[in-house]
Structure formats: structure tokens, C-alpha cells
Amino acid sequence: MTYSFVVSIARKPGLSDPEGTTTHKALNDLGFAGVTHVAFGRTISVSLDAVSLDAARTQVEAMCEKLLANPVMETYAIEATP
Amino acid sequence: MTYSFVVSIARKPGLSDPEGTTTHKALNDLGFAGVTHVAFGRTISVSLDAVSLDAARTQVEAMCEKLLANPVMETYAIEATP
Known part of the structure; x- marks a missing residue:
């Protein structure tokens, strides 16, 4: 089955x-004077075939550690999507 | 009051x-053979002072149209965060 996640x-x-x-x-400068904070982040949507949701999530965690995120400078959160 | 949103x-x-x-x-190439789809996106967290949540959201929509997103190539969703 195919499972989808957003990192x-x-x-x-x-x-x-x-x-x-x-x-x-x-x-x-554009006139939005009330802005107090702006921060950038990024999202990566990943779909993958796996035998179970748990197995899929474990794989996505491994992808984050190996490639998707930089654990030295970044934090990541993995969320399953329908 | 300060309101926060994630775009x-x-x-x-x-x-x-x-x-x-x-x-x-x-x-x-790293061995994750079951991956079927990968897509990148980005998020921008914005906090701003406004008189009401509606007024704040209207300002964030204007920011998206003017600066944060490229309406020609991108879609955006605005979500209020606690």
C-alpha cells in the first residue's frame, strides 16, 4: 500500500x-508595519509503498536522517497525510 | 494583539x-526503493499585531499576493496557529 507523509x-x-x-x-517597507516575526521553513511530501504505516514512517525517519534534513542545523516533524 | 500564521x-x-x-x-540510490513521489514546498511563519484575527488574516493574504508567493506558479494556504 502507498502511504504519504509531509516532512x-x-x-x-x-x-x-x-x-x-x-x-x-x-x-x-511595503507598509505592513505590524509584522513582528517572519521565519522560513520547508516541506517535503513523500509517498512510498510499504507493508504498514509504521514501516513507512520508520523509512521516512531514516530518509530525514540520511538526506532530507540536516540534523545539525534543522529540526523536522513527520506527519502522515490521507 | 499578536496573531501568528503559517503560510x-x-x-x-x-x-x-x-x-x-x-x-x-x-x-x-540510497536504497529507498518504494518511494513513488517526492515534492518540495515551503512555509513562511508570520506573526503580526492587528485588531482582530480577521484583520490579521486579511493582511497576510495581501502579503502573499504582493510578496510571499508567486501567484503565477504557486498556490498558498494560510493557517492560523496558536
Whole structure:
């Protein structure tokens, strides 16, 4: 059976987020004066064939550790989607 | 009051996703043979001061149209977060 997941990846707290900082400034320049915080993240949707949801999730965790995320600088969350 | 939102941005269906294609191939090369689909997206967390949740959401929609997303190539979804 095919299972689908969304992996949400964000920088660890305290690390600089130059895209977020630049976008925050650009929003202020465009007139959005009330903006207090902007942060960028990324998502990776993965679909895979596996024998069970648990087996599929274990594989996605291994993908995150090996390739999808950078465990030194990033945190990730794995969510199953219908 | 400060309201927080997460904007999820994805390429419109049918547009090429070179990061997804390359990552799909890399996962196969790493031994994850069951992977059937990989797609990349991005998220932008925005916090802003506004008089109400509705007013805040209207501002975030305007930010998406003006700066955060590319309406020609991308779709976006805005979700309020606690």
C-alpha cells in the first residue's frame, strides 16, 4: 500500500534565518508595519509503498536522517497525510 | 494583539519540481526503493499585531499576493496557529 507523509523542516532556534530577516524588512517597507516575526521553513511530501504505516514512517525517519534534513542545523516533524 | 500564521506554499500541479525529482532519484540510490513521489514546498511563519484575527488574516493574504508567493506558479494556504 502507498502511504504519504509531509516532512516539515525548520531551522533550530537561535540560528540565523536570513530569508526571514530580509522578508520581514521587505514587508515593513511595503507598509505592513505590524509584522513582528517572519521565519522560513520547508516541506517535503513523500509517498512510498510499504507493508504498514509504521514501516513507512520508520523509512521516512531514516530518509530525514540520511538526506532530507540536516540534523545539525534543522529540526523536522513527520506527519502522515490521507 | 499578536496573531501568528503559517503560510504553506506549493508549486501548482503540472509545473516541474526539479528538487523533488532529484531527491526522488537520490532516495532510490540510497536504497529507498518504494518511494513513488517526492515534492518540495515551503512555509513562511508570520506573526503580526492587528485588531482582530480577521484583520490579521486579511493582511497576510495581501502579503502573499504582493510578496510571499508567486501567484503565477504557486498556490498558498494560510493557517492560523496558536
